[in-house]
Amino acid sequence: MAFREYKIGARMFGLAFGTSMFITLYMPAVDIQDVSATSIAMDRQLSFGRVGGFSYEDPFLQGWAKPITVQITQDPKTGAAIESTRAFVYEKDVPFPNGIRHPRILGKLPAAASESKGRINEASEAQGAVFIVREEVENGELVPFIENATATRGWTPEATLAKAADSQRLLVGKGKIMFVREGCWWCHTLLPEQTQDWQYFGAPPMLGDFNGESPTAFGSDRKAPDLTHVGSRNSSREWMMMHFFNPRLVQSHSIMPRYDYLWGEKDANGNTIDYDGWRAEYTAYTNGESVYPPEVPVPAADSEARALIDFVLNLK
Amino acid sequence: MFKYLFAKAEDIPAGSAAVYFGYSSIIWFVIGTGLGSFNAAKLAFPDFVTGSEILSFGHMRQVHVLAVILGWISMAFAMAMMYITPALGNTKLWSEKLGVWNCFIWNIGLSLGLFLLWLGVSSGREYSDMPFFIDVVVILGVLTPLCVNVFMTIKTRRTQGIYTTNWFFGAATFMVIIVFSVGNSPEFFQLTGLTEAYLTWWFAHNVLGLWITPVAAAISYYVVPKVTGNPLYSHRIGHLHFWSVVVFYSTPAAHHLMSAPLPEWLKSFASVEGVLILVPAIAFVSNLLLTMTGKWRMFVENIEIKFTITGVLMAIPLNMQGGFQQTRAINWYIHGTGWIVAHAHLALLGFSTFLEAAAVYYGLQTLLRRKLYSLGLANFHFWMLLVGFTTYWVSMTIAGLIQGAGKIYEVPYIDVVIAEHPYMIARWVGGTMVFLGNCVWLYNMYKTARVGTAIPAGRLPHELAYER
Amino acid sequence: MAWKFDNPLYTLSSDDQNEAAKKVWEGESLGGITEDNNRLPVPVIGLLILTIITAFLVTFPLWGQRPNAAIYEEYIALMDSPAVQGKSDKEAMEYIVNKVKSEGSKWAPLQERHPVEMDDLRLIKDAIIELKRQNADLREYTVLGNKLVLANFEGNWITDPNTGKIRRERVQPWWDKGYTIDIFFIVVFCVSVVIAVKRLPPYDWEPTHHGH
Numbered sequence: 001m002a003f004r005e006y007k008i009g010a011r012m013f014g015l016a017f018g019t020s021m022f023i024t025l026y027m028p029a030v031d032i033q034d035v036s037a038t039s040i041a042m043d044r045q046l047s048f049g050r051v052g053g054f055s056y057e058d059p060f061l062q063g064w065a066k067p068i069t070v071q072i073t074q075d076p077k078t079g080a081a082i083e084s085t086r087a088f089v090y091e092k093d094v095p096f097p098n099g100i101r102h103p104r105i106l107g108k109l110p111a112a113a114s115e116s117k118g119r120i121n122e123a124s125e126a127q128g129a130v131f132i133v134r135e136e137v138e139n140g141e142l143v144p145f146i147e148n149a150t151a152t153r154g155w156t157p158e159a160t161l162a163k164a165a166d167s168q169r170l171l172v173g174k175g176k177i178m179f180v181r182e183g184c185w186w187c188h189t190l191l192p193e194q195t196q197d198w199q200y201f202g203a204p205p206m207l208g209d210f211n212g213e214s215p216t217a218f219g220s221d222r223k224a225p226d227l228t229h230v231g232s233r234n235s236s237r238e239w240m241m242m243h244f245f246n247p248r249l250v251q252s253h254s255i256m257p258r259y260d261y262l263w264g265e266k267d268a269n270g271n272t273i274d275y276d277g278w279r280a281e282y283t284a285y286t287n288g289e290s291v292y293p294p295e296v297p298v299p300a301a302d303s304e305a306r307a308l309i310d311f312v313l314n315l316k
Numbered sequence: 317m318f319k320y321l322f323a324k325a326e327d328i329p330a331g332s333a334a335v336y337f338g339y340s341s342i343i344w345f346v347i348g349t350g351l352g353s354f355n356a357a358k359l360a361f362p363d364f365v366t367g368s369e370i371l372s373f374g375h376m377r378q379v380h381v382l383a384v385i386l387g388w389i390s391m392a393f394a395m396a397m398m399y400i401t402p403a404l405g406n407t408k409l410w411s412e413k414l415g416v417w418n419c420f421i422w423n424i425g426l427s428l429g430l431f432l433l434w435l436g437v438s439s440g441r442e443y444s445d446m447p448f449f450i451d452v453v454v455i456l457g458v459l460t461p462l463c464v465n466v467f468m469t470i471k472t473r474r475t476q477g478i479y480t481t482n483w484f485f486g487a488a489t490f491m492v493i494i495v496f497s498v499g500n501s502p503e504f505f506q507l508t509g510l511t512e513a514y515l516t517w518w519f520a521h522n523v524l525g526l527w528i529t530p531v532a533a534a535i536s537y538y539v540v541p542k543v544t545g546n547p548l549y550s551h552r553i554g555h556l557h558f559w560s561v562v563v564f565y566s567t568p569a570a571h572h573l574m575s576a577p578l579p580e581w582l583k584s585f586a587s588v589e590g591v592l593i594l595v596p597a598i599a600f601v602s603n604l605l606l607t608m609t610g611k612w613r614m615f616v617e618n619i620e621i622k623f624t625i626t627g628v629l630m631a632i633p634l635n636m637q638g639g640f641q642q643t644r645a646i647n648w649y650i651h652g653t654g655w656i657v658a659h660a661h662l663a664l665l666g667f668s669t670f671l672e673a674a675a676v677y678y679g680l681q682t683l684l685r686r687k688l689y690s691l692g693l694a695n696f697h698f699w700m701l702l703v704g705f706t707t708y709w710v711s712m713t714i715a716g717l718i719q720g721a722g723k724i725y726e727v728p729y730i731d732v733v734i735a736e737h738p739y740m741i742a743r744w745v746g747g748t749m750v751f752l753g754n755c756v757w758l759y760n761m762y763k764t765a766r767v768g769t770a771i772p773a774g775r776l777p778h779e780l781a782y783e784r
Numbered sequence: 785m786a787w788k789f790d791n792p793l794y795t796l797s798s799d800d801q802n803e804a805a806k807k808v809w810e811g812e813s814l815g816g817i818t819e820d821n822n823r824l825p826v827p828v829i830g831l832l833i834l835t836i837i838t839a840f841l842v843t844f845p846l847w848g849q850r851p852n853a854a855i856y857e858e859y860i861a862l863m864d865s866p867a868v869q870g871k872s873d874k875e876a877m878e879y880i881v882n883k884v885k886s887e888g889s890k891w892a893p894l895q896e897r898h899p900v901e902m903d904d905l906r907l908i909k910d911a912i913i914e915l916k917r918q919n920a921d922l923r924e925y926t927v928l929g930n931k932l933v934l935a936n937f938e939g940n941w942i943t944d945p946n947t948g949k950i951r952r953e954r955v956q957p958w959w960d961k962g963y964t965i966d967i968f969f970i971v972v973f974c975v976s977v978v979i980a981v982k983r984l985p986p987y988d989w990e991p992t993h994h995g996h
Contacts, residue, residue, distance in 0.1 A: 001979070001980045001983055002797050002801060002805065002983040002984070003797075003805035003808070003809065003983070003984050003985070004476065004477050004478075004805070004808065005983075006478060009483075012559075012976065012980075013487060013562060016559065016562045016563050016976075017491065017494075017562055017566060019969075020562070020563065020566035020567050021494075021498075021566070023567060023585070023965060023969075024518060024566070024567055024569050024570070024586075025498065025518070027582075028514060028570070028578070028579065028582050029511060031579050031582070032509075032510050032511050032514070032578075032579070033511070035510075041509070045508075050506075051506075052440055053438055053439040053440030053441070053447075054437055054438060054439050054440075054447040054448070054503075059437065059447075060435065060436075060437060061436050061437060061438070098506060098508045105508065105509070180438060180440040181374075181436035181438065182369075182372070182374045182375070182436070183372075183373065183374020183375060183377060183378070183436075184374060185440070186373070186374055186377045186378075187373075189652060191575065191576055193575035193648065193651060193652070193723075194575050194576075194577065194935075194936060194937065195575065195648045195848050195849065195850055196575075196648055196723055196724060196726075196848070196850075197723070197726075198850065198926060198928050198933070199726050199928060199929070200726040200729075203933060203936075204575070204577065204936050205576075205577060205936065206577055206936045207510060207577040207578070207579075207936070207938050209577075210508070210509035210510050210513070211508065211509040211510075212508050212509060213508055213509055213512075214440075214502065214506065214507070214508040214509070214512050215439065215440035215441050215502075215512060215513075215516075216509065216510070216512060216513045217440050217441075218513055218573075218576065219442075219652075220442055220572070220652060220656070221652060221653075221654075221656065221657055222652040222653065222719070222723075223359070223654075223733075224729065224733075225729040247362070248362075248363070251730060253730055253733055253734050253737075254362065254730070254733065255359055255360075255362040255733055255737075255740070256362065257358065257362060257366065257372050257373050257374070258362075258363075258366050258367055259372075260367055261367060261368065261369045261372075262369075275367065279367070400815075403815040403816075404814050404815040404817065405814070405815070406814075406815060475812055475814050475815075476808060476812060477808065477812055477814055478814075479814040479815070479817055479819070480819070538817070541817045541818070542815075542816060542817055547817075547818040547819055547820045547991075547993060548817065548818070548819040548820060549820055549822050550819070550820055550821065550822040550823070550824070551819040551820070551821055551984065552821065552822070552823060552824060552981045552984060552987065553822075553824055554819070555977060555980050555981050556824065556977055556981070559973065559976065559977050559980070560973070560977075563969065563973050564973075567969070577936045577937075577938055578938065579938045579952075580937055580938055580939045580940070580956055580957055580960060580962070581940070581957075581960040581961045581962035582962060583962065584843055584957075584960050584962030584963050584966075585961075585962030585963070585965050585966055586962070587839075587842075587843040587962075588839045588840055588843050588962070588963065588966040589839075589966060589969070590839075591835065591838060591839030591842060591843070592835065592836065592839055592970070594835045595832055595835060598828060598831055598832060598835070599824075599828075602824075602825065602828050606822070606825075639835075640842060643842040643843050644842070644843055644844070644845050644846070644847075644848070644956070645842040645843070645844075645846055645847050645848070646842070646847075647848075648847070648848030649848065
């Protein structure tokens with residue numbers, strides 16, 4: 001290229017930019033795509049559902065068409081007592097996560113096991129399905145896989161939900177939508193750091209812990225504690241409830257916003273929540289005019305607050 | 317503006333698109349910094365405007381970020397391209413009508429996107445949080461027409477040469493289309509897991525590295541020689557700058573995920589390349605400062621040079637931070653802290669905003685053929701921006717170091733929150749100063765269009781004395 | 785395109801080509817802007833070379849490392865030696881640290897950065913001995929209080945000596961293909977830019993701009 005040889009310059013530009021793209025896109029993509037999913041990755045995607053952000057089935061991020069995570073102690077088909085089992089219930093027309101839709105992304109061995117032993121290719125969104133995560137030793141190696149319990153054990157979504165009382169249901173999928181919509185991840189990261197966070201925030205994740213999950217919502221600006229393992233540090237539903245309603249009730253120095261609006265109009269008992277009255281009483285309390293803060297209403301079973309609390313408690 | 321959308325091409329006065337883009341960008345700047353100031357108030361005083369979903373921090377933070385990036389900065393870029401590209405080719409903008417439409421669709425699309433984002437309709441990925449149909453509007457309705465207009469204007473130039481600024485404009489408008497298309501592909505193709513996380517940060521890195529940084533630099537390559545009358549110090553250094561942006565700025569995307577379990581080779585690669593962003597930075601700063609030789613009094617006397625050179629000088633700390641904070645040796649300390657927030661504002665509110673503000677000041681005066689209404693207000697704007705930004709940057713850097721120490725020594729998090737509180741208030745004060753300064757700027761530019769002194773034909777705006 | 789290689793660091797273009805370029809360069813004003821042909825100042829070249837060297841140095845995993853199990857291996861081995869019998873914990877620890885230091889350990893910097901007490905060592909002793917028995921690579925385990933946890937670094941591919949399988953090393957490597965690609969990138973970049981710049985008229989010529 002000499003002075004003003006723009007044709008050669010344009011070709012050099014294409015070459016330079018193309019090489020950059022090859023190294024930063026193609027090479028890592030090839031590297032990451034071979035990674036086998038861990039059982040954590042399977043649990044995460046099955047409990048979150050297909051997408052945790054904007055999607056066709058839930059364009060306004062209301063938590064529509066999301067799976068329900070249940071803990072059951074009775075076999076939904078026979079009614080016999082079984083070991084406490086975590087199952088992911090996809091009712092009719094709830095989209096499956098990516099590991100079911102494209103088993104390839106689970107990695108070679110888990111994908112093969114999920115298809116042969118787990119029979120996930122028999123699951124149909126039109127009829128709904130119940131999934132569980134299992135691990136079995138194959139050739140001396142522990143291989144996690146997804147089992148389609150509707151095919152292997154005859155557990156239908158309706159029968160499975162019937163065996164799980166409300167207290168045994170976690171609306172994790174809807175909760176993740178709330179987490180993204182309300183911008184929790186602008187302050188709370190979901191990624192303990194490799195070199196620094198082991199003791200306080202728990203073990204950082206492995207490469208295979210995310211296959212099939214979207215968005216990962218790692219967050220970038222940590223203005224508040226990491227939440228990856230928060231359910232292990234604090235499993236009190238009561239505390240979470242007060243903290244979401246008004247964080248200053250349990251942590252006077254917190255700068256977290258109040259999320260009382262996620263309670264909706266009625267509380268768990270069907271009574272209309274009097275927000276203005278609550279705030280007036282709370283102001284009186286902070287001014288020292290009353291000894292105790294007002295009671296926090298219990299969120300209704302279908303409220304957004306309940307789903308968000310379920311999501312947070314489920315982060316173990 | 318609306319009357320030109322369906323007017324005949326020859327009825328649209330030259331420069332209309334640039335003027336519309338210029339005023340749009342200032343209005344978006346006022347909106348964006350207003351939101352920023354409001355958000356900062358919420359971090360300092362958590363019970364300030366509370367209990368409303370639509371006014372909660374989590375719903376407004378991303379609106380602030382994208383209003384500033386896609387509204388203020390990118391529209392100021394479009395404005396600069398629409399008058400600088402033809403000026404450097406001694407020609408007219410290829411299609412003034414396309415430019416007017418571009419501005420119209422940009423404003424509509426961005427308003428719609430930000431409105432949805434404000435409601436919470438988000439893809440959940442930082443910087444690429446708009447839902448995919450808005451991304452499509454941005455790619456096809458905003459970036460592609462801009463790229464076509466810039467390329468065709470360069471192609472129909474009436475000079476033999478293409479000046480350095482136009483290399484950058486051409487390359488950046490092309491690269492940003494690729495960056496937007498690839499960066500949003502997780503949503504188009506439902507990519508998941510770490511691939512998605514990596515592409516999110518690949519986008520965030522490249523939209524800064526291949527769009528904001530080079531275009532801002534290109535603007536100053538025009539403003540400094542034009543206003544001072546000096547020749548650009550070196551065409552050769554221009555080569556070094558341009559090629560190192562393409563090679564070294566397009567590669568370190570993975571350094572945003574240094575603490576995630578990505579393959580280590582990718583991080584080693586990105587970290588070394590990340591330090592090498594100092595190569596274009598050194599080339600840029602030395603070329604511009606040496607161009608100023610003999611004209612340094614304009615740094616004090618001339619408002620455009622004052623803005624531009626302040627921006628160029630800010631490139632020095634910006635790139636020293638940017639180059640080194642991402643390495644394995646340093647990243648573990650400041651990753652995810654307020655230090656990074658300070659750095660991001662140094663890049664967008666410090667370095668790039670000052671360069672663009674100069675282009676908008678200069679461009680609007682040239683295109684409207686009217687001298688700036690008030691130098692006093694312009695100087696007030698400059699100092700509000702500089703002092704406000706510096707307050708912000710210093711306070712967030714200190715807060716970041718506190719957070720870093722808290723992270724390393726694993727102190728209970730609430731103690732970090734308490735220790736940061738004074739700096740959160742300082743950040744709010746700084747951000748509010750920037751917002752107020754911008755309100756004054758909008759007023760000043762409005763008055764310039766209405767009652768500014770007319771510039772006689774054949775004269776440049778900075779050659780005329782100020783009347784107020 | 786005519787090339788001239790007799791003085792490559794002066795100019796790579798033929799004289800005709802340079803003369804033609806000079807003519808165009810001087811004759812044209814691009815929207816009222818002209819360009820000079822100054823060389824890159826020598827101190828700036830030094831700065832660029834320094835930048836390239838520093839880039840590699842600060843990327844090596846030097847600081848911010850958590851303690852791994854390997855750095856305490858030598859301490860553990862000395863815990864039951866006759867020399868420490870009958871000493872108080874404090875004296876024994878002092879003896880062990882000094883002994884390891886005087887014999888020269890490859891982990892000396894990390895040992896200094898992550899000091900331990902005898903009680904800490906007792907907590908991890910059994911776990912380290914167990915890992916050694918399994919022939920595990922101690923560098924891959926992070927020390928967390930009383931636990932040794934496999935680190936999540938995705939390092940270079942190695943053949944596991946125990947199972948014979950190919951897997952990733954769980955350490956941050958000192959060299960990997962990332963650095964190799966960097967060197968390739970930098971070399972190609974420098975060569976290309978030098979060629980591009982040396983194809984211009986040599987820098988001892990300055991355009992006069994004819995009063996533009």
